[in-house]
Amino acid sequence: MSEYITHEHDVLIIGAGGAGLRAAVEASAAGVKVAVITKSLLGKAHTVMAEGGVAAAMGNVDDRDNWRVHFSDTMRGGQYLNNWRMAELHAKEAPDRVRELEAWGALFDRTKDGRILQRNFGGHRYPRLAHVGDRTGLEMIRTLQDHGIHLGLDVFMEHTVVTLLKDGGRISGAFGYDRERGRFHVFRAKAVVLATGGIGRAFKITSNSWEYTGDGHSLAYHAGAALMDMEFVQFHPTGMIWPPSVRGILVTEGVRGEGGVLRNRDGERFMFKDIPPLYVNQTATSEEEGWRYTQGDKDAKRPPELLTRDHVARCIRREVREGRGSPHGGVFLDIAWIKEKLPNAPEHIKKKLPSMYHQFKQLADIDITKEPMEVGPTTHYMMGGVKVDADSQMSDVPGLFAAGECGAGLHGANRLGGNSLSDLLVFGKRAGEYSAAFAKENSSGAVNPDALATAEKQALEPFGRQSSENPFAVQHALQDLMQDMVGIVRQENEMMQALERIRELKGRADQVSVDGNREYNAGWHTALDLNNLLTVSEIVTRAALERKESRGAHFRDDYPAKDDQFGKFNIVARKGANGEVQLSREPIPSMREDLRNVIEEMK
């Protein structure tokens, strides 16, 4: 093992987004030695891009809000496939986690009486999202980063983990490379926390960056942990669609929260046409009522634009398919219209949505205070992930934890906006706490030199090959495939074809060759990420085939209705003895009575 640079820590955290940093802060407070590894620079993880806000039932704007309402909103949004214990912990603990950020220097927008301001968001009954304009994620990651750098964490920037290391059944560390020089590193640790985020790069149109190649999902799966709810990929209804080079970039739901409306080519507010039964009681019946809701009228109900994301995305798709779309194949999102209601509308819009204003102005030559935006669905968030214990966030593999987007459970079939940033805080903290406790109770595991040698050999293979297969081409082919065949609307025959083509792409991935040397080589990194993308794409497809119904983010053209039988279990994937994907249907434990009562009460 002497040939590898070796690092020893108690807790190794893979990922420096909100979940990873919050875990690091907590673990280090417990007095253990902590390392954080990240593929990019510190402060650049996906969390930095979050716009709308962090959901926490503080009740600052509407005192009818409390954890019970947040809990039932989350469960309803997730179509009751959520891990109810996680949803309970999340709703109860999120307010403290947000206040704690303030004690570490975060500055949220305020109410008139000086408390943290909260805004409306899809699926949340009351204004609940603490926010900083439309750059909440930046404030959050910067706060955690700046707090963390004074805690003695060892941060490995621009390092990528390629495999987890195990000693018998338990975790003993991770193996990876640094981007700068391409040297291999062994990270020995008593406990490992995965906080690697999502899988959006498996799709062509996405709001996600190059980092989102499902690494944590794939690492955990190959290490023997179970993945759950992998069929549930969230397509955000509003991504930019024009010009082509910005396709997929997110347009925050905050636009609709501030009064923005969706219209088709004919100027119709088409969202009023189709309101799902679960939400009829909570949805405005007129445009006027919807507007009043966005302006804080407590007696008004929310406009249908603020229904859950899965529903809004499908309505947009329908309008486009039926020929009522905008010129570039989307629909119109209009915030400029509020000038009919507010005297200083342009200033108001710029203050509330500064980075949206900037983004459209700079990238699309559109002034959103004057004209409508063109938007369409974009791949946004992965509900599925590593199956974990609700309280401790430990996976099936002893010593391996997961938190944030790469974990599963909180969101069920569909995540509500704002529930991710709170998820990162609540479960990042828990993962940090319990991984530190695990590290204190257990000694270091051994590292198997053969495993390292194999991992190194595999990682270097693309350099030696004499083929013309290009890693970028394989990645693009996979993205096209997933977008077309396992996207917003799915059907059996297409997904069967997709599986076949994923198999072919695996063959191609095994043949890719890269030029140049090991130093900061994008082609090589893309080649290595392919394994993860292909692993998760296959599992997503298989799980989507298995769920023969439509629920939340998963919509089947061949089974368009919800089926109660399928509401009783989660689909769980494990790696079989011969390396094949094994799926099982795991019953959802029956809900504690007090929580069931909460749900009844809130109906």
Added chain:
Amino acid sequence: MATATFRIWRGERGQGSFQDYSTEVSAGMVILDAVHQIQAEHAGDLAVRWNCKAGKCGSCSAEINGMPKLMCMTRLNSLPLDKPVTVEPMKAFPHMKDLVTDVSWNYEVKKRIPKFQPRKPDAQDGTWRIAPEDVDRVQEFRKCIECYLCQDVCHVLRDHHMHDEFIGPRFLVYTAALEMHPLDVGDRREELRRQFGVGLCNITKCCTKVCPESITITDNAIIPLKERVVDRFFDPLSKLFRVFSNSKQ
């Protein structure tokens, strides 16, 4: 479709040369799109940093036709395409490879700045009440995406290499954000003067001009910091005043 030529700096650790690449350009493209296209078509090992592709993460800083900019926010239609567009790495930091520089110095600098120190919570519920206006005052500084373009362009770092004496505009903004934070009770004036080199800034405003977040770095952050430092060290009255007041403002 039209093609354009991009003259990209290729090489490792300062050694290298410009190479020309031609690629197709389409509506709405930004420099980062062109670089990615070149990477996928001609130069698989071309090193470039990026994440969000929406001007939010501050990873993709480079010098485009000599101007420090974010590659993801620089539209091709804002540049003359009849001659090659040059794309090169930032100059104020050690070069790593192609368009990537070693910006780790910035992370080290930040660690040296005394951290946020809140006053005791003063509301009944154990938190704080903060007036919206007090938040508005520092929000500007908190928009910083740490792209380090301001550091790149500041002559104290770029030309005079005073990385040991001067923390640069980014971290003066950061210090200003802490000093003017409505809850913070720390006092960083001593450091500002002696270690952070606030006096080395001669107000050329180059940093302000390149900031992609339009932070008025010089006027709103640096000049007020300079004034505070001057007050503290040269104004006996304000010194006396400080003894009786635990607020910095």
